[in-house]
Each structure stands twice: as C-alpha cells, then as structure tokens.
Amino acid sequence: MSAKIVSEAAIRRLPAYYRHLRELEAAGVRQVSSKELGERLHQTPSQIRQDFNTFGGIGRQGFGYSVSELKTRIGAELGLDRGYQVIILGAGSIGSAVARYETFAREGFRIMALFDIAEERIGTEIGGAKVYDVRELERFLQENVVDIAVIALPASAAQDAMRRLEAGGVAAVWNFAPVDLQYQSSRMEVVNVHLAESLQVLTYRMAHRGEAAD
C-alpha cells in the first residue's frame, strides 16, 4: 500500500469505480479505457488516470485497463479482499434493514448479531441473525471478534454505545444515528450516514429549482 496523501474526495470516488467495473465485468467487458470509464462516471479521463496513479500506480493508459484486474485491485484498496464480522446495535427499522440487506452478505459482511433493549425483540431473529439483550454486549465482545459495529440507535443512545464498543475493542463504526460520532474518539474509524440530511439535500434542490445555482 502506498503512503501517499489521498484526498477524501478520491477515496469517495473509489466505490463508484468499483461498482462500474463490477457492472462491466458482469456484462462481459474485458478491457476499458479511461475515456470509457470517464463517460460512465461523468469524470474526465485525466481525473480517472490520476486517481488510478494515486492508488498505487494502476497503469496502462492508452492501451486501456483489464476490467477484472482493475476491479480486483480497487477492491483490495477498498479492503474488500477479506470478510468482516458485523454486529448491529438497535433492531428497529434501520438496524433490521441492514440485517436483511442481502447485498452486504454477498459482499462478505457477516451479520453476527443484533442488540436491543426492547423485550419483544430480544430472542427473535432478523435476517438470520439473533437479537440479544444489549446488556450482553460486553460478554459478546469478549467472546467474539467483531470488525464493524452498525449503530442504528437514537442520537441520545449513540454516544454511550460508542464508549462501550471502544472499551470492547471494536475498531470501526458505521453510524446511522443522527449525530456526528467521528470526533468522539481518535482510535475508532467512523462513517456517518445521516439519512435525514441526504433527504434534506433533495428538498433543498426542490426549493431552489431554476435558480442560478442549478
């Protein structure tokens, strides 16, 4: 792995490259040029070549790239060349959706367990994973290797959950609670989803249709 400074914007483009390469591979395409990828992704070919150079010197511009090689290379860069053991805190609507989302299982994210405080949910199964009493979280973390915790809790409960996860040795959190958790600890990796804020970007655009900013 290179130790170059990689911009946050470039990191966020990688999953889109990966998705398009997977689509090309599924369609039987074997070679792709930076121009063709650029057209698919609405980026300039030079941006694409620059990104591929940044991520460890993926070369061969002019001759095109091998779709499967490039996909494997970018998948490894994204950490998708391994499996992940996942737990979900909160078995409400969002937590249940993540547990049931087949795409994640197919891509190597194994949902080990959910945790909740509601008596009626504890002991049930969601998407094939058992719902535990959240009081069992510490014991579970002692007995199992957990790579990623999904926080699907109200904002008021998310901070305490972070503390317990960190104490239990969980290094990565995918957070759906409407609160920015990334600043609370320097030892954990956190990505915040903020669904409501994504919807508000849509309503912003609806409210400002036809303005110069469009």
Next chain:
Amino acid sequence: MSAKIVSEAAIRRLPAYYRHLRELEAAGVRQVSSKELGERLHQTPSQIRQDFNTFGGIGRQGFGYSVSELKTRIGAELGLDRGYQVIILGAGSIGSAVARYETFAREGFRIMALFDIAEERIGTEIGGAKVYDVRELERFLQENVVDIAVIALPASAAQDAMRRLEAGGVAAVWNFAPVDLQYQSSRMEVVNVHLAESLQVLTYRMAHRGEAAD
C-alpha cells in the same frame, strides 16, 4: 431566495447546521455565536459566517445569532417549511425501513403508499402505509400529488422506475438503488444514497489505518 451560485459543499453543510441548531433549541439555548457553532461543527467561524452570508444574508456576527430564527431561516432554505407527499417503490428491507422511520414523518414527509411486485406484500401495510401492486403506479400518480418518490429497488429495475415516475410527473427521487440515476434525466432532482459505497469508505479506512493519509 438569492440567485447566488451556492457550492455543493455548502449545500451539504446546511443540514448539519440545521441539526445542531435544533439540538441547541431543544437544550434551551437562545443565542449562539459563529465561534460556538464552529466548535460544534468542527468548522472555522469564518466558514460559518461565509455560509450564512451566502444563504441570503443571515447576519449579526459578533452579537451571535438567535437560535430559533437561524433554525427557521435554514429550515426554509432547506425546503423544510412545507410538507412532502412521498411514495416508496420497493417494499423490501430498505423501502420498509424508510416507511417505518419515524423521524421522516415527524419532519413532514408523509408516506402515502408503497409499490411492489411481490404478491405476498401487496395489500399489506408497512408503517401505516398500504403496499400497492406496482402496476397501479400510473393510476396512483394520476389521482394523487406525489412530491418525492423513494426508489428502493434492485439496480436493474431502477431505470424503468425512473421513466415511469417522470412520465407520471414526479419531480424528485431519493434513490437507494446502487446506480447513479441523476444523469438519466435533466427534469428530475435526484439524490443517490449508495449505502454499500458508504460502507466501503469505512473498509477503505480500516485497510489503510496508520498510513500518512490518515
């Protein structure tokens, strides 16, 4: 509304301002300075003042801002000063989670109906909204005003859904299908969520911990 050019980055900061102002209001705070807001949001006070100036001249730096006035002003900028009629295409895990997500209902997004192709889902209720046969979509769009459609379908079905929504006069789509829909039509506003790609940003960071880029 101002006709200034507003950057995509500034638009994406607005919902976070709104969330923090709502938290401050709930905590009984009545005045806030750009310095205090900056500390909460991990932004410089000058960035915050610049954003507020861009969005229609929200002034009063030095004296602080009125929390409730600022929240109302930014809420209006985000289009949250009205209600929205919403339908959901796809009553699977993601579509059901959106239908059940209480936060949206509380913020004025009324889920009118879901649409699906699966016989066993049609006629059921999810989060208080009825699931219709997707073949009834055109009739529903003729008889009802729909502001926003949520696409919670497989990628292969999303494109056709877009076409039908556009033909039915729906102007805004919140897309959860793993495909970029914004380039397909210039007449509709689309925000793509791409949950899998958000998770891949997390695994990227896990794979590159301790590198210079961190």
